[in-house]
Amino acid sequence: MPHIHLEYxxxxxxxxxxxxxxxxxxxxxxxxxxSAASDVKSRAVAxxxxxVGLGEEPQAYLxxxxxxxxxxxxxxxxxxxxQILQVLQQNLPAQTGLTVQVCVEIIEMPKESYSKAVIAAH
Known part of the structure; x- marks a missing residue:
């Protein structure tokens, strides 16, 4: 935990x-x-x-x-x-001709219904 979904x-x-x-x-x-780096699961999708808006201006998002x-x-x-917003801003290359909206959304997952299993390598 946590799970991070990066869309751009x-x-x-x-x-x-x-x-x-x-x-x-x-x-x-x-x-x-x-507590452990392996607890973080992240993925990215383009x-x-x-x-963005009405599509009239060249814009992008992360x-x-x-x-x-x-x-x-x-x-x-x-x-x-x-902290994550800062990381995103630091790792976003300069964009020519694009306004970029950079956002972070925190989503709570109820502990009571979250399940996890770790299957060790053989």
Missing amino acids: SDNLQNLQAEKVLKAINLCMFDGGYV QSVYM HAKVSLLSGRSNELKQQISQ
């Missing part, structure tokens, strides 16, 4: 999604938000069909959905959100 418009120039995911995972581990187990304080969730 495919018009972002030179975005290295794997590098961004590693930076987010490192942020979560170095920040002490997880969206080819999207619209959006991280961070799913956390319930029970964390609002202050801690805000801290995680701000």
Whole structure:
């Protein structure tokens, strides 16, 4: 835990999604938000069909959905959100002719209904 879903418009120039995911995972581990680096699961998807506003201006987006187990304080969730926002901004290459919206969304997953199994390698 947590699960991080990174979605971005495919018009972002030179975005290295794997590098961004590693930076987010490192942020979560170095920040002490997880006890083991392997607790963070992240993935990225480039969206080819999207619209920002009415599609009249050249715009792009980078959006991280961070799913956390319930029970964390609002202050801690805000801290995680701000840390990941900073990581996204630091790893977004300069964009020519594009306005980019960078967002982080914290989603709570109820502890009572979350299930997990770890199947060790043979």
